[in-house]
Amino acid sequence: MTATTWDETPVALEGDGVEVRKQEIGGGMSVMYMRAAEGTDFAPSLKGLPGDLCQCPHWGYLTKGRLRMRTDGGEETYEAGQAFYWAPGHAPEALEDVEFLDFSPTKELDEVIAHITAQAG
Template sequence: MSAAFVRLPQGVKVAPVLVGLPDDLCQGPTGVTRSNGRLGMRTKAGDEICEAGQVFHRGPGHVPEAVEECANVGFSPSKEFNVVIDHIKSQTG
């Protein structure tokens, strides 16, 4: 299991660095607790907004976008987490 603290400035769109993953979506299942801000989440089932203070789970197939500056702590299985992080690193140089 891996844990990550992530802070995203308002307007950050993660979609461009996920291009090349299956369906161009994050494939790592994630449990997240939101500490502040608002995070948009695009999935095949539709879009939703995750508010500060919420705890939620996303299975494979999602893309986050910072509607407001936001921070969260996420927990994911290490194998899937590392695949996504390695892909993002390859996209950002």
């Protein structure tokens, strides 16, 4: 069993108002802590993935702010205090400064982080 806090979790991605911290916690799953500044739209950095959308599922809890999640089926808004499940095929946009933590399959999460990092490079 592995436990980690925000401060103990290594930075996986940082820049342009975004901070992503990720730690594998076992069972093929990772915990991800994320902060994103108001106006951050992940859609451009997801271009090139299937459907130009994140293909990693996420289970988590939004601790601060509001975000819009766009999918092929439409969009939904999430607010601080809500638990969520985001199925593969989504692109988030921060409507306010947001913070959340989620649990995701490590392999899929690593693929998305590598793609976003390559897009930024």
